[in-house]
Amino acid sequence: MMAARSTPQNECEAALYREFEHTGDTGIELAAPTRGELFRRAAIAMGSMLVGRETVSAKQERELTVEADTDPDLMHDLLAELLNLFVVESFIWRDAIVKEDGRTLRITLRGEQFDSERHDFRGEIKAVTYHQLSVEQAADGWHARIIFDI
Amino acid sequence: MQLIKLNDHLWEIPQHGAMLVSGRIYANSRMIEELRDDPALTQVANVACLPGIVGHSLAMPDIHWGYGFPIGGVAAVDAANGVISPGGVGYDINCGVRLATTNLEFKSVEPRRERLADALFAKIPAGVGSEGAIPGLDRKELKQVVTEGAQWALRNGYATRRDLDHTEEGGRLAGANPDRVSERAYQRGAKQIGTLGSGNHFLEVSRVDQIYDRDLAEAFGLREGCVTLLIHSGSRGLGHQTCDDYLKVVGASMARYEIRLPDRQLAAAPISSPEGQAYLGAMAAAANFAWCNRQVMMHLSQEAMMEALSVSPGELGFALVYDVCHNIAKFEEHIVNHRKRLVCVHRKGATRAFGPGHPVLPEALRDHGQPVLIPGDMGRYSFVVAGLETAMRETFGSSCHGAGRVMSRHRAKAEARGRDLRSELEAVGVTVRAHTRAGVAEEMPAAYKDVAEVVQVMEAAGVTRTVARLKPFIVIKG
Numbered sequence A: 001m002m003a004a005r006s007t008p009q010n011e012c013e014a015a016l017y018r019e020f021e022h023t024g025d026t027g028i029e030l031a032a033p034t035r036g037e038l039f040r041r042a043a044i045a046m047g048s049m050l051v052g053r054e055t056v057s058a059k060q061e062r063e064l065t066v067e068a069d070t071d072p073d074l075m076h077d078l079l080a081e082l083l084n085l086f087v088v089e090s091f092i093w094r095d096a097i098v099k100e101d102g103r104t105l106r107i108t109l110r111g112e113q114f115d116s117e118r119h120d121f122r123g124e125i126k127a128v129t130y131h132q133l134s135v136e137q138a139a140d141g142w143h144a145r146i147i148f149d150i
Numbered sequence B: 001m002q003l004i005k006l007n008d009h010l011w012e013i014p015q016h017g018a019m020l021v022s023g024r025i026y027a028n029s030r031m032i033e034e035l036r037d038d039p040a041l042t043q044v045a046n047v048a049c050l051p052g053i054v055g056h057s058l059a060m061p062d063i064h065w066g067y068g069f070p071i072g073g074v075a076a077v078d079a080a081n082g083v084i085s086p087g088g089v090g091y092d093i094n095c096g097v098r099l100a101t102t103n104l105e106f107k108s109v110e111p112r113r114e115r116l117a118d119a120l121f122a123k124i125p126a127g128v129g130s131e132g133a134i135p136g137l138d139r140k141e142l143k144q145v146v147t148e149g150a151q152w153a154l155r156n157g158y159a160t161r162r163d164l165d166h167t168e169e170g171g172r173l174a175g176a177n178p179d180r181v182s183e184r185a186y187q188r189g190a191k192q193i194g195t196l197g198s199g200n201h202f203l204e205v206s207r208v209d210q211i212y213d214r215d216l217a218e219a220f221g222l223r224e225g226c227v228t229l230l231i232h233s234g235s236r237g238l239g240h241q242t243c244d245d246y247l248k249v250v251g252a253s254m255a256r257y258e259i260r261l262p263d264r265q266l267a268a269a270p271i272s273s274p275e276g277q278a279y280l281g282a283m284a285a286a287a288n289f290a291w292c293n294r295q296v297m298m299h300l301s302q303e304a305m306m307e308a309l310s311v312s313p314g315e316l317g318f319a320l321v322y323d324v325c326h327n328i329a330k331f332e333e334h335i336v337n338h339r340k341r342l343v344c345v346h347r348k349g350a351t352r353a354f355g356p357g358h359p360v361l362p363e364a365l366r367d368h369g370q371p372v373l374i375p376g377d378m379g380r381y382s383f384v385v386a387g388l389e390t391a392m393r394e395t396f397g398s399s400c401h402g403a404g405r406v407m408s409r410h411r412a413k414a415e416a417r418g419r420d421l422r423s424e425l426e427a428v429g430v431t432v433r434a435h436t437r438a439g440v441a442e443e444m445p446a447a448y449k450d451v452a453e454v455v456q457v458m459e460a461a462g463v464t465r466t467v468a469r470l471k472p473f474i475v476i477k478g
Helices: A011-016 A035-050 A071-089 B029-035 B039-047 B106-123 B139-148 B150-155 B161-165 B183-189 B214-220 B236-253 B274-309 B389-394 B409-416 B421-427 B437-442 B451-460
Strands: A017-020 A026-032 A060-067 A091-101 A104-113 A134-138 A141-149 B004-007 B010-013 B023-026 B053-064 B071-078 B096-105 B202-211 B226-233 B319-325 B327-336 B339-348 B371-374 B382-387 B431-434 B464-477
Touching (some): A017 A035, A060 A071, A060 A091, B023 B039, B039 B071, B053 B451, B096 B274, B139 B150, B161 B319, B214 B464, B226 B274, B226 B464, B274 B327, B319 B371, B371 B451, B409 B437
Antiparallel strands (some): A026 A141, B202 B464
C-alpha cells in the first residue's frame, strides 16, 4: 500500500480527510476522536469532494437516518444516502451534526440546493465501494478508509 | 506475487491458496516490472477464486488497481454451475465507447474547431443538477428505455437502423427486467439520458492520422484525414445504483450458498439463484440504458456538428463504425478444454473482440472481425483495432479497453497544480471544454500509459490487429 498524502484543497479539508494513492479511483482516510465525529467528517468529506465547500452556504437543513449491522456498513450506507441526496435532490451540504443511537445514525446536514452557476462542482462520484472499506477503533481514536468509484 | 513468464507478452500467476485456476496477464517486460507490487495482481488472484471460473483469470495490458476485479480483468464462469459477480461488471454497467466517421476532412474543420467545441459543449450536458439533454422521461418511458436500449432511440428519432446494426448486441441486451431495477436507480437515471458524466468519460472529435491495415480501415469506413467522433460514457446513475443495490442483495446471499471470497466487492451468487437472476435482469436493463444514452449523445453531437459547421446530413456523412461495451457480463459460447461451452464472460474494463466470421457480427463486418475501440489519453491518440481468431482461443474473445492509468487522480491533481493544462493541450492542437477543472487535471495525458504500448502487446499476442490511429483535436469533458 502506498503512503497517504495530504489532501490539497485547503487546510480545513486537509484536517478532515486525506486522499491516498489509488490508481483507478479515489480513496480517502479519516481519523476522529470519537465514532460520531468520524461519521460526521466522512459526510463533510464527501460533500467537499463533490462541491468546493467554500462555495456552499448553510441555508437549509436536511435530516437522514441510517441503520446497519456493522460500522463499515453504516459508513457505506450513510455515504450512499448522501450521494443520492446530491444526485437526485441536488442538495449539497457544508456541515453536519451526527447523533448516535446504537446501530442507528441520525444526521442533520446544513447546506443548500446545488447551483452549477454558483458552486464549484468537482466531479461525479459514482459509488461508495466495499473494497478495503474499514471503520476501526484504535488507541488514538477512530479511523476509516473508503474507496469511491469516480 | 509469483509470476512466471510464458512468453514476451504473457505472464502467469500460478494457482495457489483458494485460487481455482491460474491467473494470466498480458503485458510486456517493462509493464510487468511496474506491476510487481501493485494490488491489481492480487485482484487477478482473487478473481480466480470465483466458483465456476474456467480457463484462467485474465488481465489485459491496461490492467490497473480497481475494486474487486482489476480494471482490465476478464473472467469466464460456467453458465450452469458458475456465479455472477456484480463487482465483476462494476458500477458503470455497460460503460463503453462508440466511434462514428464523417465525410469531413480535418483541414476543412480545423479552422472552425473553437466553434464546433462550443456547440458540442452546449449540446451535451455532464448530467449534474437539473440539466438534461432531452426532456425528462416518466417512469413508463424509462422502463421502455431499459427494456429496448438503443431501439428506444430508433423509435424516437435518435437513431437509424444502421446504427443498431453497428452496436454490440444491436444495442439491446436480452433478458432485461425493468422490475428488477430499484426505484432509486430510476430516480438517479431519470434526467440522464444523453448526458456524458464526469471522471474518465469524454466526447472527442478526432482525425484519422494513421492507417495500419488498409483493407480493414476501408471495411470500417476509416480514411486518412477524415474527421471522427468518439464517445465514452455508460449507464450513468441508473447503472451505478443498480450495482450498489445488488452488491447488497448478492452479498447477503453468499453465506446461504456457502460462497467465500477474499474481497467483499467480489460478492457473487450462483447464476441460477434468484439473486443471480435478479441481478442479471437488472444488469441487462442498465446496459440497455447505457446504449440508449450513447446513441442519444451521438445524435445530439451530429446535430451540433451540422449547426456549427453549416453542413447538411449528406455533407456530414455521419456513420457509426461500432459501439462496444467494456463493463459487462455476457453469455457466450467458447471452447474450453477442447469443448464448446456456454460461459458467462465478465469483462471489467475489457472489450469484446470477436474474430472474423463470428456469427454475431453484422454482415458488413463479419469477414473482417469486430472493430474494437481503444481510447488513449486526451493529448495523444486512440486506436481502432480488429478482433482475431486468437482472441477466441485465448481471451474468451476479449481485448484491452484503454490506456490504463499509471497515476492516481490525487497525484494528477497535485502534478497539475500551477499548470495551465488547457493551454498545454491547445499548444499540441487539442481544444478542451470541461465542466470541471478537476476533470482536466485528473485526466491529464501523463496520468495514463501510452495506449500504443498497450495495443502493441495485444497485437504481439495475436489477440487483435491494429487498424488505424485517431488523433483528437476537440475534447469535451464532464
